[in-house]
Amino acid sequence: MLHSMTGFGSAVYKEENVSVSVELKAVNNRFFKLSLRITDGYTAMEQPIESLVRSVVGRGAINANVRISVIRETSGYQINSAILQSYAKQLTDAAAMLGRADYAVLLERLVTLPGVIVMEHEDNEGETEKIWMVLEKALSEALNALQTMRKAEGDAMEKDLAANVELLRQSIGRISVLAPRAAPTYRQKLKERIEKAMEEQPEHYRSPLVGDPDFVRELAIYADRCDISEELVRFQSHLEQFRAGLQSRESCGRKLDFLTQELFREVNTIGSKANDADITKHVVEVKTTIERMREMVQNVE
Numbered sequence: 001m002l003h004s005m006t007g008f009g010s011a012v013y014k015e016e017n018v019s020v021s022v023e024l025k026a027v028n029n030r031f032f033k034l035s036l037r038i039t040d041g042y043t044a045m046e047q048p049i050e051s052l053v054r055s056v057v058g059r060g061a062i063n064a065n066v067r068i069s070v071i072r073e074t075s076g077y078q079i080n081s082a083i084l085q086s087y088a089k090q091l092t093d094a095a096a097m098l099g100r101a102d103y104a105v106l107l108e109r110l111v112t113l114p115g116v117i118v119m120e121h122e123d124n125e126g127e128t129e130k131i132w133m134v135l136e137k138a139l140s141e142a143l144n145a146l147q148t149m150r151k152a153e154g155d156a157m158e159k160d161l162a163a164n165v166e167l168l169r170q171s172i173g174r175i176s177v178l179a180p181r182a183a184p185t186y187r188q189k190l191k192e193r194i195e196k197a198m199e200e201q202p203e204h205y206r207s208p209l210v211g212d213p214d215f216v217r218e219l220a221i222y223a224d225r226c227d228i229s230e231e232l233v234r235f236q237s238h239l240e241q242f243r244a245g246l247q248s249r250e251s252c253g254r255k256l257d258f259l260t261q262e263l264f265r266e267v268n269t270i271g272s273k274a275n276d277a278d279i280t281k282h283v284v285e286v287k288t289t290i291e292r293m294r295e296m297v298q299n300v301e
Helices: 043-056 082-098 126-198 215-225 229-247 253-273 278-299
Strands: 005-013 018-027 033-038 060-070 076-078 118-119
Touching: 005 126, 018 126, 033 043, 060 126, 082 118, 118 229, 126 229, 126 253, 215 229, 229 253, 253 278
Parallel strands: 033 060
Antiparallel strands: 005 018, 018 060, 076 118
16 A cells, blocks of 8 residues: 655634644655744644654655634733834834935834734643644644545555556566576577687687587586576565565555665666577566656655
């Protein structure tokens, strides 16, 4: 069961005087990474938010936007007179410097500046707990929506990867059938080359080829060098592990990524050792398929 690392989820939850909206966007990343934007004054919520997201998402970069709105009685707010006076003086001085002393400094604009309006923190602990209860519900709902999208994309990738695994199985089967003929083919070619070379020599230099120790030794060395049986066994083993990974209920993106690298390494060795045109053709097909799989597993959680 695969999950894509890309997706989107959002939710809005309201309860009494508290309203919370959450937006989550997920993209590829080798590790878990959370970038959180939250309404000013609620930084204490960052750690529990990260813990909840991390409990659901194993890997990927998550961009979270959390907006919290709390409707309070007017008595719960105060004007910070010192900050208000500072803003007014700085703006008046700036207007004088620009030669536009007629610019009005409007209170309705000043109160929108940071720090002018402050909130009284009576019963802050109880309010924080209440806000977190609403936030947790909204965040959980957004995470469910995110995971639903990631799973849908993961299901599509799983089908595609399974089809590519079958292509690899067929291709490596054809290579396994062709592998035993590499040494006999080389033997025949080597024999023909030596016989041709001997025919070009004077009569008294010629010697029978069959049974010649140098010929037998050369053939034995080549047969050992072009033996790809170990690589074929390892390739098939990696392929079975990849197939099992597709069915795993755990996060397996890193494992699948590693296995595609190992598959590529084995087929590279097969291509370099097997001096056979037909095998080389199948090796190219296998590499192309593995490359497609590698691009897909980069987006698997």
